[in-house]
Amino acid sequence: MPYQAAANRYETMPYRRCGHSGLKLPAISLGMWHNFGDNKPYDNSRAMVLKAFDLGITHFDLANNYGPKPGAAEETMGRLLKEDLAAYRDELIISSKAGWQMWDGPYGDFGSRKYLIASCDQSLKRMGLDYVDIFYSHRPDPETPIEETMGALDSIVRQGKALYAGISSYSAEETAVAAKVLKDLGTPCIIHQPSYSMFDRWIESGLTDVLRDAKMGSIAFCPLAQGLLTDRYLNGVPADSRAADAQNHFLTIDKVDLRLAQIKALNEIAQQRGQSLAQMSLAWALQTVTSVIIGASRVTQIEENVGAVKNLAFSAEELARIERILQQA
Template sequence: MYQANRTRYDEMVYNRVGNSGLKLSAIGLGLWNNFGSVDPLERQRAIIHQAFDLGITYFDLANNYGPVPGSAEANFGRILASDLRPYRDELVIASKAGYLMWPGPYGNWGSRKSLIASADQSLRRTGLDYFDIFYSHRADPETDPEETATALDQLVRSGKTLYVGLSNYSGEQVRAMSAIFKDLHTPFIIDQPRYNLLNRQIETDVLPVLTDERKAAVSFSSLCQGLLTDKYLHGIPANSRAEKGTIPFLHPAQVEQTLNTVKALNAVAADRGQSLAQMALAWNLRQPAIASVLIGASRPEQVVNNVQALQHLNFTSTELRRIDDILAAQPAIDWQAK
């Protein structure tokens, strides 16, 4: 019988989500990879136990996470039922809808039909009565934003989620949706954008809007699919995901394009007494609007190492200038490279 570590809250940092009453663990566990039907359930269980034992309370899912789509939610639901049910009120569990989930015109995008059906399916797979946060996973160019917003509002009013969020929306789209949510009195509190040392677009797009609207962000791809770790410092290892091309956004060309930059950043991290991954997570958290950064993990030890980023969150002005100079010298990256 699993019993959580009694000291799990002693070292973790918890940040308020905008002007809401909710706080998130500064490190959250994303279940995009390594939690599907092709991954051993006992390894998933060990990773989730380790995360919670270290004070991670934010667990991030989506309807299509797997493979196969839906299996990450189903597996998390099994672990919740067998191990974490007594701790449900200590957890913030999120899911999303908006990417292709089932065939036909209703298993994708952001219509009322799609979002509400998807939320119901996700609740059944996880065995939950409600989600803490439910996100629109991407903006739908063919659906009126008000329809998407009112569908999310309905999920709150029907008790299926406590809060709502957006993901992969531009700053302009976040501002427009925020205005609708404000009129509806919907508890929209958070946005989930891609953000890391090698992809800083949201600094001039999404983050200023979130600051103006008094909302927060939880960043994904915080380690750029492994580029911002020591895994690729000496090239592309055999059987790595970059070598196989099994993860979107990470292919051999991107490793080659960023190798000199990553080596220079690693030197900064070493001078700070951190691994590159730890520095990359701390660097994201320097942004006041970012309440939490998502990590992925294929084994419990990675969770332990990443949480150690919280031991050294502060940067000197010299360190920040050094990082900016390194990033300024990085040639443009072709994120669509194959």
């Protein structure tokens, strides 16, 4: 049966202006870093994306190397766009990035003009699109002049391959330079994508000030700290969890043990607010950033996380209690 989007999909999701631009992003965006590659059942990937859209998530965040294999997540999105979402293309924000290792040789990594433009062309082909809505430099390049990297983003926008330019994981100082170069070129940088969560607050030491001054929006990846800020680890490390996977270097059992007391204390506040720990953690991050990127392996996780928008306000007392807990590390 052909997919038909939910008629009420825009009724509950807040949409927030991205910096000093005309673009609005949903408070909750769906990231396709994990669980959308060719090692996962397509039917589950499809179910998650369509449920996300039905719940008002209009922004789907990808990158050239998301998989596995690299490129597979974009191929999944391409199939979804062709078979289910073609009629809704103008209601969607599709973003992609280039900056991490994608292919062999000296031209498949970092931030050269050669790499970024070639990668953008490949991403468009995989997704069957004429353009993406946002194209990012995925990380700063310590060797390529920032003028070249930003010049490539400017060219991509001017060629109609992307509507907006963005950067990811740039420091405050790098962001200030990148923003100025792009502004001078006439293609403003509208968004920065940093890691940010209760347990990863580096952007508060300078970057948020730069973003405000440059009139840029922000969208946080890993707002749940790879699952630490959920109920997944409240009672230890499950055998089938990400932390228990020896191949996972982002989240380890040691990190869980280090944060366990904090997780339990934060969960008490969340319960008092009528939220899950994940919902409260997303709401907390949304005080600082324009949107948060959630990951998911099943539809129920998306449904739970979207529930965060039902209570985005915090009292001064709640914020003070949270801050005391976070300072205990």
